[in-house]
Amino acid sequence: MAGLSLAYYLSQSPLRNRSILILDSELKNRNDRTWCFWEPDGGSATYTSAFDSILFRKWKTVSFHGTTYAGALDMGDYQYKMLRGIDFYAFVRNELNKHPTIEFQQATINRIKDTPQGGFVIADDEPYLADYVFDSTFALKLDQSENHNLLQHFKGWVITAEKPCFNQNQPELMDFRVAQHGDCRFMYILPFDEKTALVEFTLFNDQLLTDAEYEAELLQYIDHFLDTGGYKICETEYGVIPMSDESTEENHAEHIIRIGTSGGFTKPSTGYTFQRTQRYLQAIVKNLAETGKPNRRSSWFAGRFKLYDSIFLNVLEKHRHNADDIFTRVYAENHHRVFTFLDEDTRFIDELRLFATMPFLPFVYAFFDVLRRKAIG
Numbered sequence: 061m062a063g064l065s066l067a068y069y070l071s072q073s074p075l076r077n078r079s080i081l082i083l084d085s086e087l088k089n090r091n092d093r094t095w096c097f098w099e100p101d102g103g104s105a106t107y108t109s110a111f112d113s114i115l116f117r118k119w120k121t122v123s124f125h126g127t128t129y130a131g132a133l134d135m136g137d138y139q140y141k142m143l144r145g146i147d148f149y150a151f152v153r154n155e156l157n158k159h160p161t162i163e164f165q166q167a168t169i170n171r172i173k174d175t176p177q178g179g180f181v182i183a184d185d186e187p188y189l190a191d192y193v194f195d196s197t198f199a200l201k202l203d204q205s206e207n208h209n210l211l212q213h214f215k216g217w218v219i220t221a222e223k224p225c226f227n228q229n230q231p232e233l234m235d236f237r238v239a240q241h242g243d244c245r246f247m248y249i250l251p252f253d254e255k256t257a258l259v260e261f262t263l264f265n266d267q268l269l270t271d272a273e274y275e276a277e278l279l280q281y282i283d284h285f286l287d288t289g290g291y292k293i294c295e296t297e298y299g300v301i302p303m304s305d306e307s308t309e310e311n312h313a314e315h316i317i318r319i320g321t322s323g324g325f326t327k328p329s330t331g332y333t334f335q336r337t338q339r340y341l342q343a344i345v346k347n348l349a350e351t352g353k354p355n356r357r358s359s360w361f362a363g364r365f366k367l368y369d370s371i372f373l374n375v376l377e378k379h380r381h382n383a384d385d386i387f388t389r390v391y392a393e394n395h396h397r398v399f400t401f402l403d404e405d406t407r408f409i410d411e412l413r414l415f416a417t418m419p420f421l422p423f424v425y426a427f428f429d430v431l432r433r434k435a436i437g
């Protein structure tokens with residue numbers, strides 16, 4: 061996703077005539093994931109406007125089912141948007157094919173190394189040298205004890221029901237009517253129409269489940285809460301996204317820039333990555349075109365969101381408070397504000413208003429624990 065997005069933005073920039081090679085071990089010709097994100101329906105003003113024409117669905121509102129609140133969330137100007145992986149891969153490939161200086165090669169990368177001459181790559185035993193290597197290969201290796209390393213893992217089915225049983229106007233962002241087992245567990249539903257939806261069982265913890273365990277929860281939820289009249293499973297989605305505050309050093313070497321999940325573009329407290337990736341890559345391409353350097357800078361004050369993410373992960377990791385209650389407070393009492401907050405676009409005063417809706421002591425303990433772990437790390 062990040063590699064193709066970057067190539068797309070380069071192809072639309074003054075750098076479009078530079079020679080670009082995209083290496084991937086996969087052809088990316090399957091619908092291997094769906095991306096959702098929220099943005100205003102603002103045409104060219106949004107970070108994802110390039111992909112407006114291939115959005116699969118967009119919804120004006122979402123719903124939430126928590127411990128003390130169930131119903132719609134007022135998203136203000138935001139819309140919840142869904143893009144299918146296969147539509148994205150096909151669209152970007154088609155655009156890039158119009159540029160003779162952009163090439164694709166299916167190959168497995170064995171090594172990426174910085175050298176004085178440039179970024180050096182070995183893929184399928186072939187060496188490559190480039191002014192810049194943008195690396196989106198990612199291996200889940202989260203092992204520094206001062207950090208918080210949770211996983212967001214999920215299995216979902218696209219089901220088609222015999223009877224209309226989905227509210228096609230409202231995706232269900234989180235439905236906590238599943239046994240929590242001391243974790244954070246919920247269902248996520250993207251309705252495509254009244255009879256068809258992606259129903260996904262999602263967990264935030266550090267233990268993957270077996271296939272049978274995800275499926276047992278899906279079966280039970282569908283049986284209990286959806287009046288399907290019988291259904292068939294049309295597609296399956298499985299994924300693991302890191303929820304980690306481990307520093308990923310986006311610019312760890314002069315000629316190698318990490319992008320996507322590998323570059324730390326995944327929001328640690330939510331797993332959402334798509335919209336942030338578009339935002340960050342646009343900044344990188346702009347800098348590259350204007351200064352010849354890809355570095356993306358942010359102010360120290362913007363760094364406060366990293367602290368907030370760490371505190372939140374600490375509360376979850378240490379089970380300092382029931383996750384279903386935390387999320388119920390966050391969404392039910394902040395509606396529109398929470399989406400702006402997760403986009404890291406809030407003013408400090410709005411952040412304080414949001415924090416005031418949280419259970420006080422668990423977050424204070426987490427704050428000091430984060431400081432302690434950073435100090436000894």
Ligand SMILES: Cc1cc2nc3c(=O)[nH]c(=O)nc-3n(C[C@H](O)[C@H](O)[C@H](O)COP(=O)(O)OP(=O)(O)OC[C@H]3O[C@@H](n4cnc5c(N)ncnc54)[C@H](O)[C@@H]3O)c2cc1C
Binds near residue numbers: 061062084096301334
């Ligand atoms: C099933 C699923 C659903 C998701 N849904 C959402 C969502 O709704 N919203 C959201 O914001 N985020 C979502 N995410 C998180 C995130 O947006 C995606 O993981 C996204 O694809 C990350 O982009 P990326 O470019 O970092 O990694 P990828 O898209 O995974 O790209 C990495 C590429 O590197 C290639 N590669 C890896 N190793 C090598 C190697 N050694 N040699 C050659 N090629 C290699 C892979 O084949 C792949 O094409 C989801 C993730 C998953 C897995």
